[in-house]
Every structure is written in C-alpha cells, then in structure tokens.
Amino acid sequence: MKDLPIHLLLFAFVGLVISGLNAVFADPDDASALRSLPRRCLWFFGGCGVLAVLILLAERFLARTW
C-alpha cells in the first residue's frame, strides 16, 4: 500500500479518539475513565487487527477473479 506508515498513523489517531470517547461515554468517573483508556485502546486495536487478518485471509482463500 502507498504511504502505509501515514495511513497507520492516521488510523492510530482515529482509534485513540474513538477509544477516548468510548471511555467518556461508558464510565461516569473521570479518573477511572482515563485509567481505562489503555485497556480500551488495546481492545480496539486488537479487534481491528483480528478483523484485518480475517479480511486478508478471506481475500487470500475465498476471493477469485473471473
């Protein structure tokens, strides 16, 4: 992919914002919401990583060209 590091950086920033808002929305206490941010980021990026692997596997084994 062209400019892969830039795309990954942008995705990392978007992921951080999504996880941050997730923490704010899910936890009424500020301190514990901030503490939970690394865990939420890990879950988010881990989940996205698994999804990416599944898509790549599906593309590798299921996709075909006519």
Next chain:
Amino acid sequence: MSVQRASTPGPSPDFAAILTWFVPGAGHLYLGKALLGVVAFVAVQGLYLVGIRLSEGRLFEFLEPDLQGPLAGGLSPEVGNLGALVWHMKAYGFGPGIPRPWPSHIHLGSWLTAASGMLNACLMLHAHLLARRRGTSRSLSLRPALQVLAGWLVPGLGHALQRRFTRAAVVFVLLVGLFALGTALAEGSNLDRERHFYYWGGQFLLGAPAMIAEVLHGHARVVRDIPYVDAGLVMGCLAGLLNVLALLDVFAQAEARALSPDVPAVVQERGRVQATA
C-alpha cells in the same frame, strides 16, 4: 426530602417528545406549559423560516440527482424539526432541475435550518424529561436541554457546565483535534455542504468549531487533487458523530440530576460527599 410522585398515570413522555418532533412546542403545550410551547415554536420555526428565506428553499438542490429521493432529508440535521422538513420538501423539493446561480446567503441559510433541527432535538429531550417529572413536587428548569445545546455548540462545554472539567477538556481536545486534522488533510474542501452534503451533516454536529472553520476557510475552489481528501472527510464527519456520544453523556448526567435531585449523581460528587462526611 423525598420526591413525591402522583398515583394517577401522568402524561406520556414518548408522546410529548414525538409531538415536539412534529411541531416544536406542541409537546410542552400537551404538558400544560403553554408559554414555553409558544416561545419554543416561534424560536425553532423562526430559525427554520429565516434559513429558508436566505437559501430560497434550495437546500436540497445541493444533492446529486441520484441522491434526490423521498427520504433524502432523513440524514440531514433538519430531521430534528420533522414538521418543517416535510413542509420544506413538499414546498420546494429538489428544484426545477435547471442550473442557476445559488443565492448569496445559501450557506448561512443552511446553517440556520440545520440549527433549527438541533434546537428542536433539545426541546424534545426537555419535553420527555418534563413529562417524566410530572407528578413530582418540583418543576424542571431548562438547564438539561441547555447543557446539551451547549455541548453541541462547543464540544465539552456541556460537561464544563456540569462542573466535570477533566471530561470537558478530554472531549474538547479529542474532537476538535480530530476535526482540525481532518480539515487540514482535506485542505478545507470538507467545509462545504454543496460539495459533501451528508459529510457536512456529520460535521455540523460539532457545532461552533465546524461553523467557524467554514466561515474562515469554507467553499474554496478545488483546483487540484488533494491526496488525503477522503481521510480528511471521514475524520471531520467522525468528530461530529462522536460528539453525539458526548452529548448523550451530558444528557445522562442532567437526567440523573433532574430525576433525583437529592441524590448526587456523579461519582466524584459522591466521593466528595464521603470525604466531607
């Protein structure tokens, strides 16, 4: 002092909210708040009518022909004021289909019609909460709706008004930062409802930052390829959509305080009370 509730069934909160959705202020009239209902009707519909006047009702002519369907307005911010949106679509539709110059204040007009939808959504929240408070011994101020409106206008301001300053700062920095980065990547081309009708609708949910950016850098002519325009568009729109989560958090807090005003609703406050005790 405990909150006393009436034994007879009160007005329906859902019905009050739906009434307000169709006719601003009607839900408040239904709940016996005639003055508030009339003021709400005049403010919300006045905003929409001024917007229509400035844009000459041509807002939905921004849409490409293949997007011009009966539900085209369903994803626009104007859907918050459903009655006016339906009337708008019936009265003006998608125009005659002949190319002609846009009115000079069409963008300001489109901001006003969209703001009317947002304002009415806040009134729906208030009517719903008001109906749920009927039968208690206390009246309900406009504060919950105003806090949500403030949170739309400036991300984080709703939290700040609830004295949740850390949360306010986190929300502001994350959302405005995401929007600024998206706008920079799109080189300002995202700040135009004519060019990106639905993405603009998402950005609108960020309130004043999106409006100020549009006034300063919007509607520029695009004369070359912008490498990261798609990423910028998505990021700007996402910032607005994520602000809805922040607004829901503001409303949940306001709702908890309104429905049980004697019980501190925030954990920090709980901690402070315990510490004081």
